[in-house]
Amino acid sequence: MRIGLAYNEKPADSTGDSFAEWDDPSTITAVEQALGPFGSVIRLEADQFFPQKVVLARPDLVFNMAEGLHGQSREALVPAICEYLNIPYTGSDPLTLALSLHKGRTKETLAYRGVPTAPFTCIEAPEQIERMALTYPVFIKPVAEGSGKGVFASNLCASAAALGERARFLLDEVEQNRYVHTTVGVSA
Numbered sequence: 087m088r089i090g091l092a093y094n095e096k097p098a099d100s101t102g103d104s105f106a107e108w109d110d111p112s113t114i115t116a117v118e119q120a121l122g123p124f125g126s127v128i129r130l131e132a133d134q135f136f137p138q139k140v141v142l143a144r145p146d147l148v149f150n151m152a153e154g155l156h157g158q159s160r161e162a163l164v165p166a167i168c169e170y171l172n173i174p175y176t177g178s179d180p181l182t183l184a185l186s187l188h189k190g191r192t193k194e195t196l197a198y199r200g201v202p203t204a205p206f207t208c209i210e211a212p213e214q215i216e217r218m219a220l221t222y223p224v225f226i227k228p229v230a231e232g233s234g235k236g237v238f239a240s241n242l243c244a245s246a247a248a249l250g251e252r253a254r255f256l257l258d259e260v261e262q263n264r265y266v267h268t269t270v271g272v273s274a
Contacts, residue, residue, distance in 0.1 A: 087125030
C-alpha cells in the first residue's frame with residue numbers, strides 16, 4: 087500500500103505562535119515511522135504544490151495531518167483535493183474541517199441543533215464592542231485559528247475598555263502575522 091503523509095512542517099526559525107498548528111520535524115518522522123508497517127510512506131508537504139505532488143505520488147490512501155496554508159477553510163483543502171482526485175484519506179471531511187475551524191459558525195450550528203454554548207459575538211473592529219449584548223467578563227480570541235493561536239491569559243476581559251485594547255491587539259496581530267481572518271470571537 088502506498089500511503090501519502092500530508093503535513094505542514096513548522097519552520098525552524100519560527101517564533102511566537104504563528105505556526106503553532108504546524109508540526110515539528112520529529113513529530114512528522116514519528117508518524118511516518120508509525121505508518122511504515124502498513125505500507126510505503128510518501129511525504130506530501132501540504133504546500134502550494136500539494137495537488138501536483140499527490141497526483142504524481144498516486145497514493146492508495148492519504149494520512150492527513152496537514153493544517154493548510156491560507157484562508158478560513160485551509161484545514162479542508164487536503165481532503166477536498168483528495169475527494170476531487172478520488173483518493174481515500176483519513177480524518178474529517180472538508181465540510182467538517184471548514185466549519186469547525188470557524189468558531190462562530192461552529193457555535194451557530196451547535197446552537198441550532200440545541201447544544202448549549204456560551205453566548206458569543208464576532209467582531210471585525212473594536213468600534214463594534216459598544217453594540218455587544220454580552221455581559222462581562224468575556225474572553226476574546228481569533229475566530230479562525232486552532233491550537234491556542236492568539237489565546238493568552240490577557241484575553242479574559244472584565245470591561246469594555248480592556249476588551250477594546252485586546253481586540254485592537256488581536257486584530258492587528260491578525261493583519262501582521264500568518265493569521266487568516268480579521269474577525270475575533272467574544273464569548274461570555
